[in-house]
Amino acid sequence: MNLLKTEGLSKTYAGSKHAALKDFSLRVEKGEIVALLGESGCGKTTALRVMAGFERADSGTLHLQHRIIIGPGVFTAPAARGMGIVFQDYALFPHKTVAQNIAYGLQKLPTREREQRLNEMLNLVELSAYAQRFPHQLSGGQQQRVALARAMAPQPEVLLLDEPFSNIDTLKKNHLREELHALLKKTGTTAIFVTHDTRDVMAIADRVAVMRKGEILQTGTPRELYEKPRIPYLARFFGNSNIIPAKWEADQLKTPLGTLPAQTINTGKARNVLLSIRPTAFKPGSSATATNIRVKLKQQRFMGEHQEAEFLPLDAHENELPLLVHLTEDRLLQNGISQLHLRPEAIHIMDIPENS
DSSP: OEEEEEEEEEEOOTTOSSOSEEEEEEEEETTOEEEEEOOTTSSHHHHHHHHHTSSOOSEEEEEETTEEEEETTEEOOGGGSOEEEEOTTOOOOTTSOHHHHHGGGGTTSOHHHHHHHHHHHHHHTTOGGGTTOOGGGSOHHHHHHHHHHHHHTTOOSEEEEESTTTTSOHHHHHHHHHHHHHHHHHHTOOEEEEESOHHHHHHHOSEEEEEETTEEEEEEOHHHHHHSOSSHHHHHHTSOOEEEEEEEEEEEEEETTEEEEEEEEEEEEEEEEEEEEOGGGEEESOOTTSEEEEEEEEEEEEOSSSEEEEEEETTOSSSOOOEEEEESOGGGGTTOOSEEEEOGGGOEEEOOOSOO
16 A cells, blocks of 8 residues: 555746656555655655655645645645655754754653653664764764654654765765665665665665656666666666667567577567667677677776676677676686677667657
């Protein structure tokens, strides 16, 4: 059952010719962690601010549980929505202690209940020993935990997070991603977070909605978007991919690399498509159960966990169609490799978009 549901939310800022948010429709289940992913200016922060109530939508609806939060003639004030928010810069009160910051949203509770809830949150984020410290005396990760505890203390139905790792050092991000994911799952918190980093999505999100120009392009699990992107833009957003033109007819794909097998049969007339093939789909050598491609090595780069190599197919029907391949063994590249085999199931077929 959907805990939160938006339909057709749109927003155009005064003086702008283009919509910052266009037909934004999203469903979030209870306990689910959903990411809004996209480049700067794609509309993800506007979507978050509209859901939080800091911006008014021009049209569309927002339901939380069985309540209409946004709709024709309906606008619920931010404080009455039942949503908590963690801002990009955390927005902690610099003159208040950790305990005072966390207790800020608990002022309406009786004293005893307020103190009990405060202690629960301090224990949850493991900051009991820091209760009387001020924000400037904390590390970036500790400040983030204070902001999380403050937002979660009133027990909101949905927690909104704006770029939760943008102010964290690169070396600390992996640990903090794990901490945040564990905290949200431990408490069963329903969360929507904004990010431009696919690594945040892979580490934390149950589902992701990728946005561009104010619209959602595709929604699914991180694995679904990585393995089955709808358009080249999405394929490249989730990492390197070889985008290859093809003509799809029945169970065959005619490409500049030669004829490749299609895992799904095209029962209609032949049509032009694009293929997305990840660099990890290729292996050195030949195989009886895969498509074998004759290649020569163009260049290689050491990338730490793997070698990134560019190969030129020797039998390509078009000039200069390099294949990007990730290999894990140095020695495999010493003689340039004469063949690569490609797993048929790793070939993903995409329609050619009007504007990719």
